[in-house]
Amino acid sequence: MGKQKKVQENEQKKATVKKRNAYYDDENNDVKFSVQMLKKTLRYAVPYKKLLVVTSVLLFLVGFLALVPATLNKYVVDYVLTKAGYAGGSWQATLVVVLVAWVSIVIADVVFSFVRTVWMSRVGHSIVRDVRKDTYTNLQKLSFEYFDTRPMGRTLVRVTNYLDGIANIFSNAVITALVDCSKIAMLLVWLFVVDWRLTLVVVGIVVPMFVVLIFVRRAVVRTKRVHRNKDSNRTSYVAENISGAFVTKAFNRGAYNAGVHKGLCLDVQKNWMKFTRRHELFWPVGDGFFMMGTILVYGMAIAIIQGWMGSVGALSVGTLLAFVSYMGMFASPINNIATVMQKVSVATSNLERVFELAESDIAILDKEDAYPLPTIEGVVKFDNVSFAYDEGVTILDKVNLEVPKGSMYALVGPTGAGKTTLVSLISRFYEVESGTVSIDGHDVSKVTQESLRRQVGVMMQDSFIFSGTILENIRYARPEATEAECIQAAKKVYAHDFISKLPQGYHTKTLEQGQGLSTGQRQLISFARVILTDPKILILDEATSSIDTETEAKIKKVLEEVLVGRTSFVIAHRLSTIRKADKILFVADKGICESGTHEQLMALGGRYHKLVTTHG
Ligand SMILES: Nc1ncnc2c1ncn2[C@@H]1O[C@H](COP(=O)(O)OP(=O)(O)O)[C@@H](O)[C@H]1O
Numbered sequence: 001m002g003k004q005k006k007v008q009e010n011e012q013k014k015a016t017v018k019k020r021n022a023y024y025d026d027e028n029n030d031v032k033f034s035v036q037m038l039k040k041t042l043r044y045a046v047p048y049k050k051l052l053v054v055t056s057v058l059l060f061l062v063g064f065l066a067l068v069p070a071t072l073n074k075y076v077v078d079y080v081l082t083k084a085g086y087a088g089g090s091w092q093a094t095l096v097v098v099l100v101a102w103v104s105i106v107i108a109d110v111v112f113s114f115v116r117t118v119w120m121s122r123v124g125h126s127i128v129r130d131v132r133k134d135t136y137t138n139l140q141k142l143s144f145e146y147f148d149t150r151p152m153g154r155t156l157v158r159v160t161n162y163l164d165g166i167a168n169i170f171s172n173a174v175i176t177a178l179v180d181c182s183k184i185a186m187l188l189v190w191l192f193v194v195d196w197r198l199t200l201v202v203v204g205i206v207v208p209m210f211v212v213l214i215f216v217r218r219a220v221v222r223t224k225r226v227h228r229n230k231d232s233n234r235t236s237y238v239a240e241n242i243s244g245a246f247v248t249k250a251f252n253r254g255a256y257n258a259g260v261h262k263g264l265c266l267d268v269q270k271n272w273m274k275f276t277r278r279h280e281l282f283w284p285v286g287d288g289f290f291m292m293g294t295i296l297v298y299g300m301a302i303a304i305i306q307g308w309m310g311s312v313g314a315l316s317v318g319t320l321l322a323f324v325s326y327m328g329m330f331a332s333p334i335n336n337i338a339t340v341m342q343k344v345s346v347a348t349s350n351l352e353r354v355f356e357l358a359e360s361d362i363a364i365l366d367k368e369d370a371y372p373l374p375t376i377e378g379v380v381k382f383d384n385v386s387f388a389y390d391e392g393v394t395i396l397d398k399v400n401l402e403v404p405k406g407s408m409y410a411l412v413g414p415t416g417a418g419k420t421t422l423v424s425l426i427s428r429f430y431e432v433e434s435g436t437v438s439i440d441g442h443d444v445s446k447v448t449q450e451s452l453r454r455q456v457g458v459m460m461q462d463s464f465i466f467s468g469t470i471l472e473n474i475r476y477a478r479p480e481a482t483e484a485e486c487i488q489a490a491k492k493v494y495a496h497d498f499i500s501k502l503p504q505g506y507h508t509k510t511l512e513q514g515q516g517l518s519t520g521q522r523q524l525i526s527f528a529r530v531i532l533t534d535p536k537i538l539i540l541d542e543a544t545s546s547i548d549t550e551t552e553a554k555i556k557k558v559l560e561e562v563l564v565g566r567t568s569f570v571i572a573h574r575l576s577t578i579r580k581a582d583k584i585l586f587v588a589d590k591g592i593c594e595s596g597t598h599e600q601l602m603a604l605g606g607r608y609h610k611l612v613t614t615h616g
């Protein structure tokens, strides 16, 4: 029985690991090459089909031209060096023809190769640009759940490194492989024409060589996948540490983190070595086959020339020499093809993840018949709403709430009770598990998200500041707003005072994440940002928690002015801010356990009363 429980526990652990993916969890990327994936990839190539066709023709030409020199060589040996001449011509005439042909081939080869490479690059990078565009567009659509469950670094790796790798595949590797395939095919035909007996020997070597190399490749792919995983772990960790650099320094975690990082690097290295050992088998194996092939061809040639094979005809020295050069031409394309197959295989698993990002179903999508939310009055209703971030861990259980238009509701309660969660559901940042959240009777899951979020202003707990200027940050929600409107909004929330005192005022540069501004200043800017959109429903999640008491006193006045005519949800720890709320909701125990005005709740003598009396 105990064992069974353990198994169950393990299963559970696995399930959570799969969902929440930290830097120390390997991503599951055991993806087989799939036709579906190929189709998806090819879909991206469709707009470039003309260019692809033209380039393929060039590919073919380049491959063909590469075959000619060895034959010219044969003519030099058999007809010029022996002074026999060819087809009745003198040896001098033959030499001139050979030279002219040779020079033309060199020139044509240079030109064709150049054009082909440039064009293929263009196709490859155009395709990647398209994938990148789709990926980014979708990144914007992904739900909070997606970002909650994946480290930022991993997402970053997907939109940068993986795509770079794929660009390389499209513009480089695949082309080379195509050239090589056509080379091999033409080579075989050519050889058959030159001497079919020796060709049989060559085929006898090339086929097993190919099979063995495919096996080696398989082993390589496996280790390469593991390597990618480990590398992605490392990147996630580094990304996490850059974001948390401040905390790292404050708590002297530098050395400890370096240790963790070293471990992750060791993991990367160990797997890289494993990969290298297999990867480096390629050339030695290929070379071995090539040498064996050469010996066999020579053996066969000697047998033919010596007449041991009976009456199979003659063989010229020039033909033998040409043959040996042709044999040498097999090794590189075969190795290339095997390598490309391996690369494509790796790229497929990366593509899988990029596509997951490009079309992730973790995105909260508009319903097919979603309609735009009409201009709202601001009546918010929760009807038996239950919600869980992770299956089985209920955060809100059958919450009912009706907020009349234009009223201010305050939410208080212990940390982690679900206040932020509750208000997130109004903007449909997360999907409810059951029940409905509605605004003016419109179920929020049935209207378009764009129309919903345009009318619901949210100021989250962490006020994110983008790099740019203060003005641009205020204008973020309404790019068409004039400077005057932005200043007006800033004045409304008493942000104008501090902004105008900055050396460059509204044009002061801001850095990513708002370094250089105090938390309170950041909050004021975000506050102005949300006020600028003039939303009918306003959600302020601890919007004023880091603002000094003097400004806070002003904010209290602001709230009184700004919230008029809007339905508002204010989460605040400073109880003084919310005393005047139309209703105070005490959020705890997976729901709203007390609700009423300040006076009513005080009279009730419950948890709110206790909170007020202990914290003032
Ligand atoms: N993105 C998330 N994924 C999983 N659990 C979460 C997430 N955000 C919050 N929680 C959990 O949900 C509960 C409520 O969180 P939250 O609504 O942020 O609390 P509050 O705002 O009241 O402090 C907490 O127990 C927290 O651990």
Ligand SMILES: [Mg+2]
Pocket (backbone or CB within 6 Å): 419, 420, 421, 461, 541
């Ligand atoms: Mg919160």
